[in-house]
Amino acid sequence: IPSFMGQNWVRIILKSGSSSFCVSDKQLAVLVMLVTHLYYNDTRAFLSPQPGTLNQAIKDVEALVNKEADGSVHGMWLMAEVDHWNNEKERLVLITDNTLLVFKYDFMMFQCEQIQKISLNFIDRISYGTFSFPKRSLLQREGEGVRIFWDRLREPSFSSRWNPFATDFPFITFTYHPVRNISDTFAALCDIQNFREKLKDAAQKAHTMKPVPGKANGVLVLNQQIHIDAYVGAMSFLGNQNKLGYSMARGNIGF
Known part of the structure; x- marks a missing residue:
């Protein structure tokens, strides 16, 4: 209780x-x-009620940007990453001159726990659409998302598909954060459509400025369903229902 x-x-x-x-x-x-x-499922339990939380998070993650390697920051978004087992994980995402940066940030402890860097000139495909699952899957997901690919020739291995902790996938998937309807500020911060457009432009520019030898230049943008190849997920169901992938107050503690 x-x-x-x-x-x-x-x-x-x-x-x-x-x-x-x-x-x-x-x-x-x-x-x-x-x-x-x-x-x-009450969005007021998320980070929004805490004064200064968002501003502090923005300062913290921007301080981790390597100006020489990554370049200038073009935008920041608050989204939910959806992994290959349909688990939601809260993420802060930055687009810079050269890099897509994905931060796992603890809004309760005010610290960054993980950074994933994806070179923009390696991104070759961006898909946007609703989510789909195999016919016999017991899972479902409402809403829309965006998936970014950076190695179209490499398919995830069989062991990775069935490993809930695998991180070697050549793509990453995002969907809307639950706080996006709280205010206009959060609506702008969680705008996936805007993120998709900014990412496309930044990746196209990176392909032109720093082409990768042996790799076709340019970014393919598709409007199609985002498929999650998962059938049964008790862990994801319980985790998503209780928002375990988000930083939020849970009684006298927060995680």
Whole structure:
């Protein structure tokens, strides 16, 4: 039971079992699950209510940009990465002159935990569309996303596809962050359409300025479904429902 409900609220529910309004154990469990679901899907529990959190995060990640190697920053976005097992993970994404930088940032502890760098002149394809799964898959995902490819000739190995911790995929997938509807500021920060356009332009320019020998120059932009080749995902279902891939307040702790 999440701590935000409080002991008094729980006592009221339990006392109702001995009154004329009888609540069975099963009904109580369903009610608690419903309230928990509503709490963890309330975007107010994310980073937005904390004063200065976003500004501090922007300063922290911009300080990690290597001006000589990466160049100047052209834009920053707050999105959710979707991995090959349909797990959501909160990410800050920067586009610079030469690099696409993906940051795993802890908004509760104010620190960057991981950086992934993708050279823009290696990006060869950008896909945008709704998500799809195999016919017999038990998984589903609403909304739209964008997938960036940087090695069209390399397919993920069989072992990587079935390894939930594999990170050697030649692509990365993003979808909208849950806070995008809170305000105009967050709507702009989470705008995937704008991100796609900026990335296309930056990658095209990088291909022209720094062509890769033996690699076809240019970026192919496609409007097509983004396929996630996963069938069963109890871990992703529980993780996504409880927003475990996001930094957020969870009672007296946050992660």
